[in-house]
Amino acid sequence: MAQRRETKAIRIQTSRTAEMEHSTPLFLTSSFMYNSAEEMASAFADDTLDINIYSRFSNPTVDEFVIKMCALEGAEDGVATGTGMAAIFATFMTFLSKGDHIISASAVFGSTHTILTKYLPKWGIEHSYFNMNNPESIEALIKPNTKMLYLESPSNPGLDIIDIAFVSSICKKHNILFVIDNCFATPAAQQPIQYGADLVLHSATKFIDGQGRVLGGVIVGRKDFIQPLYLFIRNTGPSMSPFNAWVLTKSLETLFIRMDKHADNALKLANALQNDPKVNHVKYPFLESHPRYHIAKKQMSNGGGLITFELKGGLASGVKFLNALHMISVTNNLGDSRSIASHPASTTHSKLSEEERQEVGITPGLIRISVGLEHSDDILEDIEQALVKC
Numbered sequence: 001m002a003q004r005r006e007t008k009a010i011r012i013q014t015s016r017t018a019e020m021e022h023s024t025p026l027f028l029t030s031s032f033m034y035n036s037a038e039e040m041a042s043a044f045a046d047d048t049l050d051i052n053i054y055s056r057f058s059n060p061t062v063d064e065f066v067i068k069m070c071a072l073e074g075a076e077d078g079v080a081t082g083t084g085m086a087a088i089f090a091t092f093m094t095f096l097s098k099g100d101h102i103i104s105a106s107a108v109f110g111s112t113h114t115i116l117t118k119y120l121p122k123w124g125i126e127h128s129y130f131n132m133n134n135p136e137s138i139e140a141l142i143k144p145n146t147k148m149l150y151l152e153s154p155s156n157p158g159l160d161i162i163d164i165a166f167v168s169s170i171c172k173k174h175n176i177l178f179v180i181d182n183c184f185a186t187p188a189a190q191q192p193i194q195y196g197a198d199l200v201l202h203s204a205t206k207f208i209d210g211q212g213r214v215l216g217g218v219i220v221g222r223k224d225f226i227q228p229l230y231l232f233i234r235n236t237g238p239s240m241s242p243f244n245a246w247v248l249t250k251s252l253e254t255l256f257i258r259m260d261k262h263a264d265n266a267l268k269l270a271n272a273l274q275n276d277p278k279v280n281h282v283k284y285p286f287l288e289s290h291p292r293y294h295i296a297k298k299q300m301s302n303g304g305g306l307i308t309f310e311l312k313g314g315l316a317s318g319v320k321f322l323n324a325l326h327m328i329s330v331t332n333n334l335g336d337s338r339s340i341a342s343h344p345a346s347t348t349h350s351k352l353s354e355e356e357r358q359e360v361g362i363t364p365g366l367i368r369i370s371v372g373l374e375h376s377d378d379i380l381e382d383i384e385q386a387l388v389k390c
């Protein structure tokens with residue numbers, strides 16, 4: 001009987017050992033043994049063999065995490081990395097060469113922007129940005145050397161949404177690799193491969209862990225795309241640690257119920273804040289006022305756990321607001337069971353110029369809330385009392 005994804009997130013497990021453990025074991029080992037010199041020699045002879053050699057190459061706990069992520073995203077194969085940035089960088093390095101061109105949404109995570117603008121040019125790889133709110137502009141940016149299109153939907157922190165199927169049709173027409181960072185939605189709310197993405201990657205540090213404990217990344221997609229990525233990671237070393245994989249695979253058991261609750265709390269909060277006199281506008285993919293509400297509804301099963309709002313008083317109000325919070329944590333992470341408030345302009349996106357921030361909607365008074373799993377009234381009450389003071 002084919003299991004549903006919610007069940008697979010719980011039931012996929014490394015083959016049970018002779019100890020008959022119920023919960024998944026942790027294979028905290030750097031290397032693996034052979035019964036003979038010949039067996040060892042044959043393990044090294046073929047890079048495609050499914051044999052554990054060394055945990056930089058593969059590890060049963062890491063494999064369990066990857067197999068679950070493939071099942072959740074509807075992907076053939078995958079590979080894990082030490083962080084989300086390692087997943088992004090490995091993807092760029094594997095598929096882009098000197099003289100190539102990448103088209104990226106301008107609204108991407110700050111460090112991704114830094115790779116595109118500071119590091120890729122060092123290796124002769126050029127980029128063009130497009131505005132998430134103008135997908136029609138993409139086709140004009142395509143050049144003969146364009147190899148990859150990259151975006152986040154919803155984006156960090158602006159929560160911009162793009163029609164994934166529309167972008168995929170452009171990429172297919174021009175034979176361009178389409179890569180999506182699905183970190184904000186998670187596969188519980190959105191499966192980009194279903195809409196035509198070639199590769200889906202994650203910062204597993206966020207909702208996949210869900211409790212702010214470990215760093216991790218993962219890339220999933222077609223087997224023939226994953227094999228060169230796997231070899232790049234195996235040889236250059238940004239592999240996931242087995243301990244982190246163990247934490248993450250346990251976390252996946254609760255991903256679906258957590259994401260439902262994050263989204264439920266976020267929608268309640270977004271609705272409540274819409275009428276607050278201190279707030280200019282609230283953005284959340286499942287609010288009807290979101291400019292791409294209908295697309296969000298088409299490709300996401302819930303609106304995710306992030307909301308943003310713009311304080312009328314700008315930067316000064318933003319600082320007062322953060323300082324007035326009692327319960328909500330002031331920190332830069334997201335996707336935690338604890339609600340978190342952050343100020344993108346002075347933190348995650350501070351490396352962007354003022355102009356670049358404006359272009360992606362990061363205004364001085366923009367507050368991002370990663371809505372946690374606390375009682376929704378407690379989250380709202382903390383925000384309301386802080387708004388009174390700013």
Ligand SMILES: Cc1ncc(COP(=O)(O)O)c(C=O)c1O
Nearest residue numbers: 083084085109156183203205216
């Ligand atoms: C959308 C997005 N992608 C990638 C990353 C980078 O992930 P990591 O911090 O795990 O390297 C982040 C981190 O905040 C993110 O928000």
